[in-house]
Amino acid sequence: MGAEAQGLVMALEANFCRVQLEQPGPGGEEVLLCVRRTRLGKTGQQICVGDRVRLEGIDWPERRGAVAAVAPRTSLLERPAVANCSRVVVVVALAQPELDPLQLTRFLLTAERTGVAVELVLTKADLLSEEQRQHWCQRLQSWGYRPLLVSAHRGEGITALRRRLSQPGIAVLCGPSGVGKSSLINALVPQLALRVASVSGRLQRGRHTTRHVELFPLAVGALLADTPGFNRPDLPREASELAVLFPEIRQRLAEGICRFKNCLHQGDPGCAVGEAWDRHPLYLACLEAALAQPGPGRERLELGVKQRGSRREPRLDQRLRQPSRRRLRQSEPGEE
Ligand code: GDP
Ligand code: ZN
Numbered sequence: 001m002g003a004e005a006q007g008l009v010m011a012l013e014a015n016f017c018r019v020q021l022e023q024p025g026p027g028g029e030e031v032l033l034c035v036r037r038t039r040l041g042k043t044g045q046q047i048c049v050g051d052r053v054r055l056e057g058i059d060w061p062e063r064r065g066a067v068a069a070v071a072p073r074t075s076l077l078e079r080p081a082v083a084n085c086s087r088v089v090v091v092v093a094l095a096q097p098e099l100d101p102l103q104l105t106r107f108l109l110t111a112e113r114t115g116v117a118v119e120l121v122l123t124k125a126d127l128l129s130e131e132q133r134q135h136w137c138q139r140l141q142s143w144g145y146r147p148l149l150v151s152a153h154r155g156e157g158i159t160a161l162r163r164r165l166s167q168p169g170i171a172v173l174c175g176p177s178g179v180g181k182s183s184l185i186n187a188l189v190p191q192l193a194l195r196v197a198s199v200s201g202r203l204q205r206g207r208h209t210t211r212h213v214e215l216f217p218l219a220v221g222a223l224l225a226d227t228p229g230f231n232r233p234d235l236p237r238e239a240s241e242l243a244v245l246f247p248e249i250r251q252r253l254a255e256g257i258c259r260f261k262n263c264l265h266q267g268d269p270g271c272a273v274g275e276a277w278d279r280h281p282l283y284l285a286c287l288e289a290a291l292a293q294p295g296p297g298r299e300r301l302e303l304g305v306k307q308r309g310s311r312r313e314p315r316l317d318q319r320l321r322q323p324s325r326r327r328l329r330q331s332e333p334g335e336e
Helices: 038-042 101-113 130-142 158-165 181-188 190-199 203-208 247-255 280-291 298-302 316-321
Strands: 003-013 016-021 031-036 052-059 064-070 085-093 117-123 169-174 215-219 222-225
Touching: 003 031, 003 064, 003 215, 016 052, 016 064, 031 052, 085 101, 101 117, 101 169, 101 280, 117 130, 117 158, 117 181, 158 181, 158 215, 169 181, 181 190
Parallel strands: 031 064, 085 117, 085 169, 169 222
Antiparallel strands: 003 016, 003 052, 016 031, 052 064, 215 222
């Protein structure tokens, strides 16, 4: 049979990939187990979870097919390898471990560098007083985010988070270890918690038996990767790239223009960004760290960063109008 179809790669399993069809097959088939055609292998094209693929040679009764082509990707995360991710959810705890604004900033910068939408989730809300929660909410709003407070233990905020992630596209959670990412993923994807529970009484152990990333539906068209993404933040290679990764700087630059085109916003006269904002000291700390990075090693460090556009863009104001689609480079393995 020579039937063709389009679908989305939900999981990789040995030599097969599990593909969710865009349109159900003639018998209502929704998922096919597909092999890769060798010519895909010859062009060196790797299939990732999240890839949109064209299938051919479909055998409907057997629910089998073959991947004939992979559509161009809008983004590619590594560890876990997820193509076409449209949302990175930065997860940090309000307590245990205590929220560290500099660490959170570094995670946010890493997330912003992917070029996809960034969400901020604050876990373990049950450990804080209402006053403390308000303090953090207001502070992080001034950073340009809409933080969502959740408690996996009390089930608080889970519905709101699911709603926020229920937009078409693929979401990946990231953040430091121990903040409750796995608990959150299990709360968001009940099938996963059930599956894990049947594998092992200990959730972490169970999850580790799943070596590959897999996508789970949260709502129609909305998918969540079952494995957290990067757990080590990574600063941009160039100091001039840092500013656009701060929403509050972006906003200030949209309202005013610095006197110097290549302004690093260090508080000099004529700088539209100024110093009167909460993260200014953190920005300076990150700037210093970015400037301290050795120059000649940059290209080497860029390895692993997949980009669609050109690496350098001439002007900051242009960059602001057309946000960078920089891909994410992950310095360390995720904690899958
Ligand atoms: P991960 O390393 O980010 O995946 O974090 P885990 O999901 O493994 O959770 C780390 C620890 O935080 C575990 O001991 C959890 O029981 C605890 N934890 C997770 N969510 C919450 C929460 O909402 N409230 C509190 N108090 N503890 C939590
Ligand atoms: Zn400036």
